[in-house]
Amino acid sequence: MxxxxxxxxxxxxxxxxxxxxTKAACMGLLEGRFPSMVEVTLxxxxxxxxxVAQEEIGGDFARAGIVKDAGDDPDVTHGALIISTVRRGQPGAGITFHAGKGVGMITRAGLPLPPGEPAINPVPRKMIAAAIAEVAGPDIDLAVEISVVDGEKLAEKTLNGRLGIVGGLSILGTTGIVIPFSCSAWIHSIWRxxxxxxxxxLTHVAGSTGNASEMAVAAHHGLPDVALIDMGDFVGGMLKYLRDHPVPRITVAGGVAKMTKLGQGMLDVHSKRGLPDLEALAQVARDCGAGEELSARIAGANTVAEAFDLASEAGVExxxxIAARAWTTAAKVLKQSEISLEILVFDRNGRLRGRADFTPSDHSEPVSS
Known part of the structure; x- marks a missing residue:
């Protein structure tokens, strides 16, 4: 590795x-034997x-399984058994793809494949076809069914349900390789x-940093599930995709700490990328009317949430x-007159603590709330 x-x-x-x-199963079907090891081209x-972890030959099929190794990435499918069952196909049909148990079906438009197709993405389909061609040439007619043991349960830990992929996991990959902690699956889920x-x-989508802010923004605007984007820490990743695939109204919603970081110029708001600058937050409080004693307490606070509470208790909101500064950071990514941007800042209880109203993202600053 x-x-x-x-x-x-x-x-x-x-x-x-x-x-x-699939390559191992194809060998089992055509040659009556399975390899102990099988190579594929990425x-x-x-x-x-x-x-090859599983092998079986039946009257009209061959089946093989591979255990997925995600390396050191915290992937929900690490250790899952990926199974391919191949059968002779209808003459002239080429290679057809089918969802077995644990692989989802697409029910909504907008994904790389149309509704009614199994959730086996285009690049994996090309890889499967190339693997078959290494065994049988490019012109064979085969029906390929992919399944994942416990895939339905594993899919509950993904965003498939919101994307309209029902019944199991998606078969994914663009390079064939999982890079640890690259979070590529999450980024691709945001895009999809x-x-x-x-x-x-839809003309309005809302990206949220977590479950509390997602529930809060859904209630605030009365948005359906399909409008809610679980962007997590990847504010920049979501905004860059929306810049190229625009939606007229975009809300970025998050907790006080992550929106403070966005306001301080961080487009990736994960804690590993840096902590909020409480000294800078104290200066914001001064700009809002805080005295030196309160500013010092804010600068020495344990958390941004505590700093917000200290300011609020003193009547300094x-x-x-913070929302206006977060708007400025986010708007610099979009910079389009046809995209209006809103920032909503919530506390851990879902209470709205700050907002920057919808303003075209090519403006220099948001309209006043």
């Missing part, structure tokens, strides 16, 4: 494992080898959520100023 700069092991996507399982040309909302004709 390759390692990155921090000596973390890289792993393999579900698409790579499905391709390896989009970048690498050729990893996989141990935007695609689904646009395909549904800093939430709107």
């Amino acid at each position: 390759e390692t990155d700069d921090k000596n973390l092991r890289r792993g393999w996507t579900t698409g790579t494992c499905a391709a390896a399982a 989009p970048g040309g690498q050729r990893p080898a996989f141990a 959520g935007i695609d689904v909302a646009r395909a549904a004709g 800093i939430g709107n100023r």
Whole structure:
């Protein structure tokens, strides 16, 4: 396995494992035997080898399984058994793809495949077809069914339900490789959520940093699930995609700490990327009328939430100023007159603590609340 700069092991996507399982199953169907190890070619040309963990030959099918190794990435599918069952297809049909148990079906427009298709993404389909061609040539007719053991339960930990993928997991991957802590699956889920909302004709989406802010913004605007984007810490990742795939109204909603970080210029608001600057927050409080004693207490607060409470108890409301600064950071990414941006700042109880109203994102600052 390759390692990155921090000596973390890289792993393999579900698409790579499905391709390896399919190649082994194809050999079982056509040759009556399974390899102990099977190689597949990744989009970048690498050729990893996989141990075949399950094999079975029936009257009209062959089945093989590969255990997914996600390396050191905290992937929900790490250790899952990815199974491919292959059968002879209808003459002239080529390779057809089917969802077995634990693989979802697409029910909403806006995803890379249309409704009614199994959630086996385009790059994994190409990898599967290439793996089959290595065994049988490019012109064989085969029906390929991909399944994942316990895939339905694992899918509950993903965003598939919101994206309109029902019944199980998606078979994913663009490079075939999982880079530890790259969060590529999360970023792609953000993008697909935007695609689904646009395909549904929505004119307003809301990205939230967590569950509390998501519930709060949904209630605040009366938004349906399909309009809610679980952006987590990846504010920049969501906004950059929306810049190229615009929606007329965008709300960015988050807790006081993460929106303070956004207001301080951080587009990735994960704690590993840096902590909020409480000295800068104290200066915001001064700008809102706080005296030196209160400013000092804010600068020495344990958390941003405590700082907000200290200011509020003294009658100094800093939430709107933080929201305005967060708006400025976010608007610089969008910079489009046809996209109006709003920032909502909530506390952990879902109470609105600050806002910057919808303003075209090519403006220099938001309109006053």
